[in-house]
Amino acid sequence: MDDARVRLIVCTVGGSPDPIVLSINRDRPDAALFVVSQETKRVLDEQIHPRLEKAPRLCDIVVVDRDRLSDSFRGISSKIREKLREWQVSPSEAVADITGGTKAMAGGLALAAAVLGLRTRYVAGNRPDRLGAVEPGTETPVDEANPFELYAVLQQEEAARMLAEGYPGAAARVLEEALRKSCSTELRARIGALAGLLRALEAVDRFAFSAAKSDLGKALDRLEMEPRLVGGPVVLERLRNLRDHWEACGSIVSSGNKPQDRPQTPLMLELIANARRRRARREFDTAVACLYRATEMFAQDLLWRAFGANRGRIGADNLPEEAVSRLQADGFAPDSSGFYKLGLARSFDLLRYGPEELRHHAGVYEALKPHLEFRNASILAHGVASVDEKKALELEEAVLQRLDIAPDDLPDWPSIVLSLE
Incomplete structure (x- = not known):
């Protein structure tokens, strides 16, 4: 009170x-x-x-x-x-x-x-x-205390349930409703911090990294004083690390119209983490779309390292002569500016002409092809089929294996325990 x-x-x-x-x-x-x-x-x-x-x-x-x-x-x-x-x-x-x-x-x-x-x-x-x-x-x-402060505790419990089910935006709206009715200055500060954290997670879910950084930064100002509101110091430290990660993702997104000058690894990992959350929410088609884009981004980074490509756009002058000959033989021609823009399969195949340390990646597409084909047939790609849970999980596991990514490397959210006590 x-x-x-x-x-x-x-x-x-x-x-x-x-x-x-x-x-x-x-x-x-x-x-x-x-x-x-x-x-x-x-x-x-x-x-x-x-x-x-x-x-x-x-x-x-x-x-x-x-x-x-x-x-x-x-x-x-x-x-x-x-x-x-x-x-x-x-x-x-x-x-x-x-x-x-x-x-x-x-x-x-x-x-x-x-x-x-x-x-x-x-x-x-x-x-x-x-x-x-x-x-x-x-x-x-x-x-x-005002009865609505007791109501706020009930709302916090409902918000925690929604967050556990993977819906931070809905959880934030529940707390914001309690915020409008609570009178205690202390309680309002706590609710505001938790709602801000949830808004940050919701923003990350839609790849709005600038908004996520802003919302999380404001929330952390309060949560630093009371780590128990989110489950303790370990959770708080994880959130700090995620803030730095999301800042890196935002930097990549904001540089999208400029020549590539760094790996896109943070954003690629975020796409896979997003896919896992989508799968948990049974949004299988969206999960598969995220995994496909993560695989594309992985290939783009390899082409950047191998040939100085710009997000998959490769200058003909940067390719070995044998690679250009292969592309021409297969019917590929550069655009009027002298650049090739290749699909996922051809991007991986081209790595066989790259530096020795990258050539082993040339077979990634063929290994993933059985799993990627149902993505191409899905309603969010080129077909009208829906993806089921089994196929989404199979693609996720295959991507982690073929891209050599350990689950611990992913920017998954910590187990946040919302508390107003």
């Missing part, structure tokens, strides 16, 4: 005035709003104001029907909104004391407090007959 100083107390008036006097004298707020009925208005001047040690500088009343819950809620919530603006008080600095008044009045204030983000208070104490009034001198204020 937020420990912000109480600047505004909203009290329902009716029954014994002692709890109201105790509550105001304890907090000495700057402002007070009294919820009264036609029958209890006179209690303010006769039994409450004279007993206040320090009267609030700002006071007002709202008159409601003591027996109508809906009337009480509408009148109270409207008046609280008005006074929060007029008196420049934030919801986290206000307390709703529901001790006095009828059940309809107290219920109306409790509902208004929950919706508007106020904390609640009830003055308890000894009741000799268990059901009657509190015994004078035994009054004890009991402060409670």
